[in-house]
Amino acid sequence: MTETLENLSTTYNAREVEKEIYKFWEDNEFFKADNKSKKPPYSIVIPPPNVTGILHMGHALDGTLQDILTRYKRMKGFEALWLPGCDHAGIATQNVIEKELSKQGKTRFDLGREEFLNVTWDWANSHKSRILGQFKTLGASFDLSRTRFTLDEGCSKAVKKVFVDLYNKGLIYKGSYIVNWCPRCQSAISDIETEYETEQGHLWEISYPIKDEMGAIVIATTRPETMFGDVAVAVNPNDYKYKDLIGKKCVIPLVGREIPIIADEYVDKSFGTGALKITPAHDPNDFEVGKRHNLPFIKVIDEQGKMIARSEVHPDVWGLDRYEARKRTVEMLKAHEVLVKIDNHEHNVGKCQRCNTTIEPLLSEQWFVKMEPLAKAAIEKVKDGSIQFIPKRWEKNYLMWMENIRDWCISRQLWWGHQIPAYYHNETKEMVVAMENPDPKNYTQDKDVLDTWFSSGLWPFETMGWPDVESDDYKKFYPTSTLVTGFDIIFFWVARMITMGLEFTGVPPFSTVYIHGLIRDEFGQKMSKSKGNTIDPVLSIEKYGCDAVRFTLANLCTYGGQDIKLSDEKFEFGRNFANKVWNASRFVLMNLESKEQNFDLSNLSIADKWILTKLNQTIKEVNDNLENYRIGEVTTVLYDFFWNCYCDWYVELSKIEKNENVLTYVLDNFLRLLHPVMPHLTEKIWQLMPVKKEEKAIMKSKFPEYNEKFDFEEDSKAMEMVFDAIRSIRNIRQSFNISPSVKVNVKIQGEIELYKKVTNYLKRLARVEEIEFIDDNHTSDKQSASAVVQNSKIIVPLKGLIDIEQEISRQNKKLDKLNQEKNSLQNRINNEKFVNSAPAEVVQKTKDRIQELEAEGQIIKNLIDNLS
RNA sequence: GGGCGUUUAGCUCAGCUGGUAGAGCGUCUCCCUUACAAGGAGAGGGUCGGGGGUUCGAAUCCCUCAACGCCCACCA
Numbered sequence: 007m008t009e010t011l012e013n014l015s016t017t018y019n020a021r022e023v024e025k026e027i028y029k030f031w032e033d034n035e036f037f038k039a040d041n042k043s044k045k046p047p048y049s050i051v052i053p054p055p056n057v058t059g060i061l062h063m064g065h066a067l068d069g070t071l072q073d074i075l076t077r078y079k080r081m082k083g084f085e086a087l088w089l090p091g092c093d094h095a096g097i098a099t100q101n102v103i104e105k106e107l108s109k110q111g112k113t114r115f116d117l118g119r120e121e122f123l124n125v126t127w128d129w130a131n132s133h134k135s136r137i138l139g140q141f142k143t144l145g146a147s148f149d150l151s152r153t154r155f156t157l158d159e160g161c162s163k164a165v166k167k168v169f170v171d172l173y174n175k176g177l178i179y180k181g182s183y184i185v186n187w188c189p190r191c192q193s194a195i196s197d198i199e200t201e202y203e204t205e206q207g208h209l210w211e212i213s214y215p216i217k218d219e220m221g222a223i224v225i226a227t228t229r230p231e232t233m234f235g236d237v238a239v240a241v242n243p244n245d246y247k248y249k250d251l252i253g254k255k256c257v258i259p260l261v262g263r264e265i266p267i268i269a270d271e272y273v274d275k276s277f278g279t280g281a282l283k284i285t286p287a288h289d290p291n292d293f294e295v296g297k298r299h300n301l302p303f304i305k306v307i308d309e310q311g312k313m314i315a316r317s318e319v320h321p322d323v324w325g326l327d328r329y330e331a332r333k334r335t336v337e338m339l340k341a342h343e344v345l346v347k348i349d350n351h352e353h354n355v356g357k358c359q360r361c362n363t364t365i366e367p368l369l370s371e372q373w374f375v376k377m378e379p380l381a382k383a384a385i386e387k388v389k390d391g392s393i394q395f396i397p398k399r400w401e402k403n404y405l406m407w408m409e410n411i412r413d414w415c416i417s418r419q420l421w422w423g424h425q426i427p428a429y430y431h432n433e434t435k436e437m438v439v440a441m442e443n444p445d446p447k448n449y450t451q452d453k454d455v456l457d458t459w460f461s462s463g464l465w466p467f468e469t470m471g472w473p474d475v476e477s478d479d480y481k482k483f484y485p486t487s488t489l490v491t492g493f494d495i496i497f498f499w500v501a502r503m504i505t506m507g508l509e510f511t512g513v514p515p516f517s518t519v520y521i522h523g524l525i526r527d528e529f530g531q532k533m534s535k536s537k538g539n540t541i542d543p544v545l546s547i548e549k550y551g552c553d554a555v556r557f558t559l560a561n562l563c564t565y566g567g568q569d570i571k572l573s574d575e576k577f578e579f580g581r582n583f584a585n586k587v588w589n590a591s592r593f594v595l596m597n598l599e600s601k602e603q604n605f606d607l608s609n610l611s612i613a614d615k616w617i618l619t620k621l622n623q624t625i626k627e628v629n630d631n632l633e634n635y636r637i638g639e640v641t642t643v644l645y646d647f648f649w650n651c652y653c654d655w656y657v658e659l660s661k662i663e664k665n666e667n668v669l670t671y672v673l674d675n676f677l678r679l680l681h682p683v684m685p686h687l688t689e690k691i692w693q694l695m696p697v698k699k700e701e702k703a704i705m706k707s708k709f710p711e712y713n714e715k716f717d718f719e720e721d722s723k724a725m726e727m728v729f730d731a732i733r734s735i736r737n738i739r740q741s742f743n744i745s746p747s748v749k750v751n752v753k754i755q756g757e758i759e760l761y762k763k764v765t766n767y768l769k770r771l772a773r774v775e776e777i778e779f780i781d782d783n784h785t786s787d788k789q790s791a792s793a794v795v796q797n798s799k800i801i802v803p804l805k806g807l808i809d810i811e812q813e814i815s816r817q818n819k820k821l822d823k824l825n826q827e828k829n830s831l832q833n834r835i836n837n838e839k840f841v842n843s844a845p846a847e848v849v850q851k852t853k854d855r856i857q858e859l860e861a862e863g864q865i866i867k868n869l870i871d872n873l874s
Numbered sequence: 875g876g877g878c879g880u881u882u883a884g885c886u887c888a889g890c891u892g893g894u895a896g897a898g899c900g901u902c903u904c905c906c907u908u909a910c911a912a913g914g915a916g917a918g919g920g921u922c923g924g925g926g927g928u929u930c931g932a933a934u935c936c937c938u939c940a941a942c943g944c945c946c947a948c949c950a
Contacts, residue, residue: 016910202948209950227950240950277949284950291950354948399878403945406877410946493945528886530943561898564888568879569944571886579898582912593909634890642888642897657909733916739904740916746905773907830894840930848893848931 014694018588018687020551020581027686028145036705037147039087041478048084049483050076051466052148053491053499054156056095057130058102061140063525063533063559063572064492066543069144070556071522071563071637072490076147077682078632079487081709087483088147089469091154092134096423096458097191097360103129103422119421126422130157140544145552145685147705152479154469156461157424164468165424165461166441168510173428173439177376178416180428180437184286184293185415187368188358189311193419194372195358196457197412198497200365202354209351210336211279213344214239217255217264223248224346226278228353229288230339231331233258234319235306236265238284240295243269245280259344260320260335270295287369303369311366328366373417373426373454377505381411384505393504393514396635397567400493400521407497416457423455463502466515475511489516492524493567520635521567528573541574553684554580560683561641583645584687587680590653591691594673598666598696606667612763614668615718616725617656620647621672626712628679644680652676655729662766670697675710727757728764731800735772738802749775753801814870821866828859 031037039049050072055065072088080086103126104114114122134155141148154161172178185194210230213222225239236258241248252269272295273282286296287305296303308314313331315324322338323331339345356365385408387393388401395401417426429438429449438444443451461468470484471477485507491500500519507515526532527539534540547555557580562570610618624647631639652672660669674697681688681704692704701707735752744750752768754761758779761768768774780801831852834840841849 017912018910225950229950272949274949282950289950291948351950353950356948403878407946497946524944562887565890566879568887573886575899576886578912582898582910585912586910589910589913591909596909636890638888639890646897653910654914658914736915737917743904746907746915827894834931837930843930844893851893 014592016589016592018551018585020553020584020686021548023690024143024145024552024686027689028142030689031147031703031705034702036703037088037149038151039085039149039483041085041482043085043482045083045085047087047483047487048076048079049087049089049486050488050490051089051469051486052091053489053495054091054093054154054462054465055137055141056098057092057133057137057155058095058099059137061137061144061543063541063543065137065141066144066546066555067522067525067559067563067570068490068492069141069146070559071520073144073146073148073556073685074560074637074640074682075488075490075520075632077685077705078709080147080705081678081681081707083708085482087149087152089152089154089483090138090141090146090148090150091465091469092130092137092156093458093462094130094155094157094423096418096420096455097193097195098458099126099130100420100422101191101360114421122421130155143544143547143552145556147685152469156458156465160471161461161464161468162424164464164472165456166427167473168464168506169427169456169460170439170441171510172375177379178373178439179376180371180373182369182371183374183415184288184290184367185370185372186356186358186365187309187370188361188363189309189366190361190363191358191420192309194368194370194415194417195360195365196415196459199359200356201359203357204352205355207351207353207355209278209349210339210345211347211349212259212283212339213346214256214258214283215344216251216267217257219254222344223251223256223267223281224279225281225283227283228351229285229332230335231313231323231328232285232288232306233283233335234261234313234323235285235287235304236263236283237286237296237301237304238265238299239267240270240273240282240284241267241280242273242275243271245273245275247280259342260338261318263318268295268299270298288367290367293367293369305369307366307368309368372415373428373456375414375416377411377413380505380509381408383508384408384501387504387508387514393517393519395519395521397521397565400496400519400567403493404496404501408501414457416460417452417454418457419453420455423458424461426452426454426456428452459498459502462499463506464510466503466507467511472511484511484515485513486516488518488520490520490522493521494524496521518635522563523567523569525570525572528571530569530571541572546574546577549574550577550581551584551687553687554584556580556685557583557641557683560637561645563638565636565639583649584684586649586653587684587687588691590648590657591673591677591694593657594660594669595691595694595696597660597664598670600666607671610668610718611663611665612721612725612728612760613656613659613663613767614665615721617651617668617672618716619718619722620651621675622712622716625675625679625710629709629712632682641683644676644683648676648680658771659767662770670695678704678707678710681705724760728760728767731761732768732772734800735768735774735802739773746773749773750802751776751778753778753780753803755780755801817866817870821863821870824859824863824866828856828863831856831859 052072053068076086076088103122107113107117117125138150138153169178186197186200188195207228209226209228211224211226212230212233213224215222223239227233239256241252243252248267251267254267255264256267257264272291273280284292284295284301286293286301287303288307304318306314306316306319307328311328313319313323313326313328320338323334326334336345357363358365385405388395388404395404427439427441429440429443429451430436432448432450438449443449466486467480467484471480472484474480489500503515507513524532531537531539543555554577558577561579562572624643627643628640631637631643656672674692674695677688677692685705689704699707735750739750750773752774754777761777761779765777768777835852835856
């Protein structure tokens with residue numbers, strides 16, 4: 007930071023400054039949180055990005071918001087910790103590695119578990135730094151010395167403990183149930199990892215002959231290949247069509263196996279034929295029916311999605327893929343003339359969230375968490391306000407899900423993840439669930455690993471040292487303060503953190519859940535690599551600057567948390583603002599005559615009072631909005647204040663008459679207010695400011711607070727009046743095409759004292775030659791060829807300067823508008839009910855306004871007459 | 875089937891507790907006035923999706939309809 011003010015570039019060089027400033031912060035370890043500090047804590051844990059991932063706009067938004075909050079709280083006097091880290095992302099990472107392997111023609115089985123894990127660890131370690139490094143280009147003020155990984159030692163310990171404890175409490179169990187099986191990932195996945203897509207399929211009606219009788223029962227199915235696993239045909243008990251068949255047996259075509267015809271309420275009489283084949287091993291609903299009726303489970307499709315070669319299955323489809331088998335089965339049914347009908351049928355098909363493969367519901371032995379007992383407290387704590395969602399509507403969403411919660415399948419048939427701490431005796435098969443293998447010689451650990459979300463569900467406390475509740479971090483920073491994330495992972499992540507946090511630490515893991523919208527492309531489509539519509543934040547940051555990207559993203563965060571439609575050009579908004587701040591600051595700094603400002607705020611002009619009042623209001627609004635997570639509003643308020651008040655007026659006025667103390671004071675305060683959103687730019691300028699600083703860095707300085715003594719309401723209003731006058735005169739000049747080089751004269755009626763103080767301003771900013779003050783009786787001036795503005799208090803004689811016709815039409819237009827407003831207000835005042843029920847203040851305001859309008863209208867009328 | 879969201883200026887969107895609408899971009903006019911052309915000055919542009927209701931007063935609250943989007947459920 008050796009440059010002189012004069013050689014600062016005339017455009018803000020974001021790239022250079024950002025690098026330099028971030029290094030300055032890092033070198034000084036400003037992001038490090040002190041767990042021994044006496045300050046009150048404020049902590050945020052990052053939603054851990056996948057190790058496999060690269061920074062996308064969602065991260066950029068999420069990270070920006072977290073950083074804004076962290077920086078704000080840090081400046082507010084909190085010991086602020088933003089804790090970074092990564093998620094091992096079980097399936098996602100394993101998929102990536104397997105893809106790499108397949109390029110070499112290998113599978114994970116060629117390497118074996120141990121070697122595969124070595125490869126994956128190497129890969130994960132090398133990528134962990136990549137994504138967190140990208141967060142750094144965002145200006146993230148997270149404490150990298152506390153970086154965690156969901157698969158690191160501490161997290162593993164926490165995971166094991168949670169698993170063992172839940173098991174011992176009877177909240178984790180193992181059993182055979184229908185699960186969502188992904189034949190490609192070769193693993194079970196949970197219900198919420200299954201996404202449904204509408205597909206055009208068929209509804210086949212197949213005739214099942216009745217045993218020992220003429221006739222048949224026709225069933226309808228979308229999956230004929232599962233017929234080999236049928237164990238019954240079910241009808242509704244109230245369906246008269248089938249009343250006589252209940253209890254009889256029918257025969258599965260092609261294979262001739264006999265199955266009972268049963269009655270179950272589940273069957274919808276009106277759908278299809280009203281008769282439903284029951285395949286408990288391959289359909290969740292059939293599974294339930296099967297259990298109710300004590301039916302056997304016949305598994306006919308294997309984990310690869312292929313038909314199992316077993317006696318119940320027709321040999322022609324043995325080993326065929328399920329879709330091939332479907333075709334073949336339909337052909338056979340046709341040949342046997344038992345296919346009654348084929349209808350087109352639109353239905354929803356479950357897909358694997360990670361690889362989009364069609365899910366196969368499969369009977370399988372898996373581990374589950376019993377959710378209902380855990381959900382109780384999680385529901386309670388949201389209902390009683392201990393945990394608040396912002397915006398509030400997400401609370402309903404969360405509660406609805408929690409109140410209908412189903413058990414969570416947590417085992418995955420993967421290698422990358424937390425291996426389940428269950429050990430089986432090699433001979434007796436006895437199972438022990440424990441932190442450690444009781445006897446490695448005789449016990450073998452369960453091969454499955456846990457769902458990634460199991461460990462991320464512990465994130466707020468496992469990262470703070472839990473289960474060591476005496477650790478300094480845990481004591482200081484747990485529970486955390488705010489959780490910032492998108493609504494897409496409320497169920498996956500937020501809900502699980504709340505349940506686990508409450509169960510194991512007894513307190514909510516955070517008090518506020520700030521949910522922001524999702525980033526979409528400019529057409530509202532989800533951004534995805536496959537669609538090719540992504541915007542790379544790293545490139546945007548390079549192009550527009552990190553602060554510009556942050557400012558823009560923050561600006562797009564609405565109160566309601568709407569999704570954000572983004573295009574790269576939108577960042578111009580932030581870039582332009584950064585540049586404006588840069589240049590205005592440069593100007594101010596270059597024009598300071600004394601090197602040390604003493605902030606003497608006595609002897610203020612009305613302009614000073616006005617800007618101080620504006621600043622004070624801005625301070626109030628920025629604080630309020632930050633406290634209430636109205637981040638978009640924060641940026642709007644800052645933008646408006648700086649550009650429209652400070653630059654457009656106050657800095658301009660300072661060229662005529664300046665108060666260095668105020669000029670600097672306002673800039674200093676503004677920079678602090680802006681710092682959480684645009685950290686680098688504000689730090690850079692602040693470092694260049696020749697003022698006494700209580701801290702080494704703006705990021706460590708105090709956040710401005712509203713101060714009543716800086717509200718100068720009356721002077722402020724007076725100043726605004728002068729600005730209106732200047733605007734009006736400029737308007738006249740422009741309307742009549744008066745060249746900038748031509749000066750006009752102005753007559754002013756009333757407010758003489760005020761205007762006398764600001765003649766300089768009028769002369770310079772409105773290009774006025776002479777100002778004449780006139781008294782109330784001086785009406786003749788208004789009736790000559792003049793333009794009249796500012797409630798007729800400002801008169802600009804235009805003789806010789808203007809086109810009369812043009813002025814008449816202009817005045818007529820103005821009069822129309824005026825009358826319109828007047829009539830509308832008049833109607834209101836004529837309404838007795840309004841006068842009686844509206845607050846007196848509003849009534850008076852309306853009356854005053856009518857008078858104003860009347861007076862002004864009269865003058866315009868006179869003027870028009872005169873001109874004509 | 876249930877729930878939620880959106881519909882405001884040409885475009886993208888703000889508008890919190892009801893008092894006749896704002897920004898950015900774009901458009902038009904003028905200006906290289908020594909901080910900034912990524913800029914300055916001025917202007918134009920909206921019956922706030924339709925209909926009904928509550929109210930003295932509705933973009934704002936209620937009902938209803940429509941369009942679009944999302945989430946949950948998963949009738950084979």
